[in-house]
Amino acid sequence: MSWLLESLNSSIGKKILMAVTGISLILFLVGHLSGNMALFANDGGKSFNAYAEFLHHLPGLMVIEIILASVFLLHILNALRLWVENKKARPVKYAVNASSKNSTIFSRTMVQTGSIILIFLIVHLKNFWYEYVILKSNDNLFEIVVETFKDPVYSGLYILAMILLGFHLNHGFQSAFQTFGWNHKKYTPFINFLGAIYSIAMAVGFASMPIYFLFFYGGN
Amino acid sequence: MAKLDSKVPAGNVQDKWTDHKFNMKLVNPANKRKYDVIVIGAGLAGASAAATMGELGYNVKLFTYHDSGRRAHSIAAQGGINAAKNYQNDGDSVYRLFYDTVKGGDFRAREANVHRLAEVSNSIIDQCVAQGVPFARDYGGLLDNRSFGGAQVSRTFYARGQTGQQLLLGAISALNRQIGLGNVKEYTRREMLEVVVVDDHARGVIVRNLVTGEVERHSAHAVVLATGGYSNVFFLSTNAMNCNGTAAWRSHKQGAYMANPCFTQIHPTCLPVHGEGQSKLALMSESLRNDGRIWVSKKKDDKRHANDIPEDERDYYLERKYPSFGNLTPRDIASRSAKEACDSGRGVNGGEAVNLDFKHAIERLGKNVIEERYGNLFEMYETITGKNPYKEPMNIYPAPHYTMGGLWVDYNLMSTIPGLFVLGEANFSDHGANRLGASALMQGLADGYFVIPYTIGNYLADNKDPLMSTDKEEFVQAEKRVTDHVEKLLAIKGTRTVDDFHKKLGRIMWNKVGMARNEKGLKEAISEISQLREEFWKDVNVIGSAGTLNQCLERAGRVADYLELGELMAKDALDRKESCGGHFRTEYQTEDGEAKRNDEEYAYVAAWEFKDTGNWELHKEDLEFENVKLSQRSYK
Amino acid sequence: MSDVKLKLKLKIWRQPGSDAVGKLVDYDVEVSPDDSFLEMLDQINESLEKNNQEPIVFESDCREGICGACGLVINGQPHGPVPRITTCQLHMRHFKNGDTIYVEPFRAKAFPVLKDLLVDRTPLDKILQVGGFVSINTGGVPDANEIPIAKDVAAQSFDAAACIGCGACVASCKNASAMLFVSAKVSQYALLPQGQPERQRRVEAMVKAMDEQGFGSCTNTYACEAECPKGISISNIARLNRDFFSAKLKSKNVS
Structure with a gap:
């Protein structure tokens, strides 16, 4: 299997790893957002809690969680490794940086947006997963959500993180296709468009939760 | 004269090369690795020769002053490459290509060489296609051709306007393969400064490492020069900044004869000089003359903008003088006519430029058609000049472009120093007194792929001595010549820059050894050049030291050589009392101003032997025309 | 003036x-x-x-x-x-x-x-020396017109072959990656029938050499394409990725 490791260790192999894990996470986000839509059911959290219970008792949940965690870890660790290596490829910096003239801000800031999303992820896991699954501090997940989003500082940061997630996804989406080699005069513009729609949908979708609970949710 | 044996084989011109290939000695495949061959230069000729000899099994050492062979100036050739494939079914043949080339060269080339060139031309195309060179194709998937000046058939293969680039990259790919396989060892950023001659045979070279300044000795069984032409003697030319005549010139001073040095080609469609700071002249493809009309004002010193000069005050001089060929006369005639017009004060703004006008073509064909045909050239023109050729005429003027002259070689491409072979533009070549468009690429690749690999074997089979130690006295002496020369240049510490001398020399060459020459001017040139050379060695300021990357020193060495070569060019031009091809002596012209050859007295190759600085002995190789009838070119 | x-x-x-x-x-x-x-x-x-x-x-x-x-x-x-x-x-x-x-x-x-402003760009050549060619010797090749190639395919191959090896792609890339350069050469041959026999070997060898020369990895910012003086397209990089992936899966090279 040395050829496989060697392939994945090559510059293109690392890209492919980023793309495969990235696309997996892109799909995960779709599922995650769809499920979370239950928050807006306006039934005092009944639907949402039922959804949470369902997930919690899903057979093989452990396996799914491990796979998901591995995908996240691979994506993050591989990114950090690439970042360090790529820094080394240019030891002396330019005095003038004109990168805004030849590339998009989304593409240049993947490490920065990714890092902020990572911090967000840790806080996010602590607030919801850790409280609900590990500590079992409250078996009403909807209440945890409501409580958490009541804090305007937290919600503000959450919204900001979601905007950055949108940036990250906007580049990541079409970048994955490029890495797989799917670049075509006819279809690439469509993929770029789809990527933009997708990333806006994710950013708006996730950000709508704190906005809803902060401004529109009266509480029962 | 014994030395000037052209070694042209006997027999019919059609059979000479075939017979010769059979008669030449071969080196056994297992023995080839016992031979070391040095190749200088990585352009079309050098790269193709090094790659092919590497494939055959010789140990090849390749030297280039660039960081990579791909930078060689072959890369800049635009138009295409000729071959007698007759894919267009328009009556082409090896014989016709041979005939056209001899005639186009104004009957000053060696018939046997030209015929061989035409014979191998087809193999070149096959070879390049097999390498993956993306030539232009027709919708059916087969190769496309275009026509070019001096021929009535369509035999030019091309890859957009970048044929030279694609052919060179093809040759470099073959070279890279051999480097990867270890058959060729590449020495980049090395400039050859001496050839080492032991017992009258070339046995090595001295090169300077341009990064460290180190002077290195390299030994071999044979040395192959493929170092290009010397148009930069004019300072302003279409050649690249680093093109130079040094390797050839230093070999000349060790005994290689220089042949027909005065045969230079001035390309008619280049951009005019815009100012003092100009470093080189950009070439615009000759194809522009297909639809563009060339004109100047009828008035002297007319300062009006071209668009303000009414139709009846314009002189379309080529159409007037050459009604049947019009704007499509050969390069030498078009160039000379532009000079005449400007010399009479009728150039653009009274200066050195003529108009190349597309107004009528745009009216006739529409802007779209013109854009389709010449869009990239118009864009290039606008990039350089900031002017829009769709709205006003282009300004063009002739510029030095190619040198038909070069080191004398026999049929085997060997110079008068046994073991020193010369390929491509560096030799005096197959183009006679004028090269046809799309023939330079053909010759470079013919020499490298299909001639030298055979002829060098014939030489090596007879020269089996083991590789010479570089400690030998001749190597020590050659190295000393190099270091002495470098130290001498650095020690002058005068007041004038290297470029200052180069520009002055260029001015003399352009004015007196340029498009039109005469006895008085040539004599003046000889004395002015020798005077300038004296000043150079007293007053040039070469900054920096020898043991480092020093571009000033590199240029100084080359200019020092130009200051000798320029004199020989003038001397050769003075000696050739006739006009032929690119060599036009105003004293020798027909009543209507055309070049007047003197076949009785000058149907020879002038090969100059170096005696000492400013002193040469002329040897003549008589040219015999058994197949092509000598005739006056007429383009009326 | x-x-x-x-x-x-x-x-x-x-x-x-x-x-x-x-x-x-x-x-x-x-x-x-x-x-x-x-x-x-x-x-x-x-x-x-x-x-x-x-x-x-x-x-x-x-x-x-x-x-x-x-x-x-x-x-x-x-x-x-x-x-x-x-x-x-x-x-x-x-x-x-x-x-x-x-x-x-x-x-x-x-x-x-x-x-001063002069840099050493020979690493680009080192990459070409392991695979930037078609392995044929001089002579003994078929007639040029025995290999028909569709006009647009030849044109696409030319677009890739137009690379001048200046290294601006590396200079502009925030990761100093040479992917555009390598992909242009790989694409030139991948598009042509002449390049097929060595297609897998070529891409594997050239990517390996590229990595050994110390260039960074591509992160698809496309600065290279924007700065390339010859307008070499990043679709070549996509082709390189595809070819590499496919070569790694299909080739029998396990070392």
Whole structure:
């Protein structure tokens, strides 16, 4: 299997790893957002809690969680490794940086947006997963959500993180296709468009939760 | 004269090369690795020769002053490459290509060489296609051709306007393969400064490492020069900044004869000089003359903008003088006519430029058609000049472009120093007194792929001595010549820059050894050049030291050589009392101003032997025309 | 021909040798808008030489945008602010009177500075030497017209083959990646029938060599395409990725 490791260790192999894990996470986000839509059911959290219970008792949940965690870890660790290596490829910096003239801000800031999303992820896991699954501090997940989003500082940061997630996804989406080699005069513009729609949908979708609970949710 | 044996084989011109290939000695495949061959230069000729000899099994050492062979100036050739494939079914043949080339060269080339060139031309195309060179194709998937000046058939293969680039990259790919396989060892950023001659045979070279300044000795069984032409003697030319005549010139001073040095080609469609700071002249493809009309004002010193000069005050001089060929006369005639017009004060703004006008073509064909045909050239023109050729005429003027002259070689491409072979533009070549468009690429690749690999074997089979130690006295002496020369240049510490001398020399060459020459001017040139050379060695300021990357020193060495070569060019031009091809002596012209050859007295190759600085002995190789009838070119 | 000269302030990278410390040095110049950028440097050098100072070392050769020798980073952009041209094709009319212009060498670990603005780009050739060719010897090849190639395929191959090896892609990439360069060569052959027999071996060998030379990885910012003087498309990089992936899965090379 040395050829496989060697392939994945090559510059293109690392890209492919980023793309495969990235696309997996892109799909995960779709599922995650769809499920979370239950928050807006306006039934005092009944639907949402039922959804949470369902997930919690899903057979093989452990396996799914491990796979998901591995995908996240691979994506993050591989990114950090690439970042360090790529820094080394240019030891002396330019005095003038004109990168805004030849590339998009989304593409240049993947490490920065990714890092902020990572911090967000840790806080996010602590607030919801850790409280609900590990500590079992409250078996009403909807209440945890409501409580958490009541804090305007937290919600503000959450919204900001979601905007950055949108940036990250906007580049990541079409970048994955490029890495797989799917670049075509006819279809690439469509993929770029789809990527933009997708990333806006994710950013708006996730950000709508704190906005809803902060401004529109009266509480029962 | 014994030395000037052209070694042209006997027999019919059609059979000479075939017979010769059979008669030449071969080196056994297992023995080839016992031979070391040095190749200088990585352009079309050098790269193709090094790659092919590497494939055959010789140990090849390749030297280039660039960081990579791909930078060689072959890369800049635009138009295409000729071959007698007759894919267009328009009556082409090896014989016709041979005939056209001899005639186009104004009957000053060696018939046997030209015929061989035409014979191998087809193999070149096959070879390049097999390498993956993306030539232009027709919708059916087969190769496309275009026509070019001096021929009535369509035999030019091309890859957009970048044929030279694609052919060179093809040759470099073959070279890279051999480097990867270890058959060729590449020495980049090395400039050859001496050839080492032991017992009258070339046995090595001295090169300077341009990064460290180190002077290195390299030994071999044979040395192959493929170092290009010397148009930069004019300072302003279409050649690249680093093109130079040094390797050839230093070999000349060790005994290689220089042949027909005065045969230079001035390309008619280049951009005019815009100012003092100009470093080189950009070439615009000759194809522009297909639809563009060339004109100047009828008035002297007319300062009006071209668009303000009414139709009846314009002189379309080529159409007037050459009604049947019009704007499509050969390069030498078009160039000379532009000079005449400007010399009479009728150039653009009274200066050195003529108009190349597309107004009528745009009216006739529409802007779209013109854009389709010449869009990239118009864009290039606008990039350089900031002017829009769709709205006003282009300004063009002739510029030095190619040198038909070069080191004398026999049929085997060997110079008068046994073991020193010369390929491509560096030799005096197959183009006679004028090269046809799309023939330079053909010759470079013919020499490298299909001639030298055979002829060098014939030489090596007879020269089996083991590789010479570089400690030998001749190597020590050659190295000393190099270091002495470098130290001498650095020690002058005068007041004038290297470029200052180069520009002055260029001015003399352009004015007196340029498009039109005469006895008085040539004599003046000889004395002015020798005077300038004296000043150079007293007053040039070469900054920096020898043991480092020093571009000033590199240029100084080359200019020092130009200051000798320029004199020989003038001397050769003075000696050739006739006009032929690119060599036009105003004293020798027909009543209507055309070049007047003197076949009785000058149907020879002038090969100059170096005696000492400013002193040469002329040897003549008589040219015999058994197949092509000598005739006056007429383009009326 | 404009007679009005531009007064400019240049900040040019000077570095005496590869191991020496470099710095930006100020030069004030007056230059004609008709001059090219490199002709302006020629003029600075001419005046430096007159004052017994070492001229600025920079590389250039054909000065018509095809040899790939020149390459300066001008105000942060390889080959300057005008798209689709090389440094030698940049003319001073694109600058304004009073501008300050930063001139730096191409920067990458794989392209060490040898002196001032001149860098070593031989790592690009090292990549070509392991696979940038079709393995045929001179002679014994089929007739040129025995290999029909569709016109648009030949044109696409040409588009990739138009690369001049200047290294601007590496210089512009935030990761100093050479993917555009490598992909152009791989694509030229991958598109042609002549390139098929070695297609897998070529891409595997060239990517390996590329990684060994110390270039960074591609992160699809496409700065390379934006700065490439020949407009080489990043669709070539996609093809390289695809070919590499497929070669790794299909080839029997397990070492």
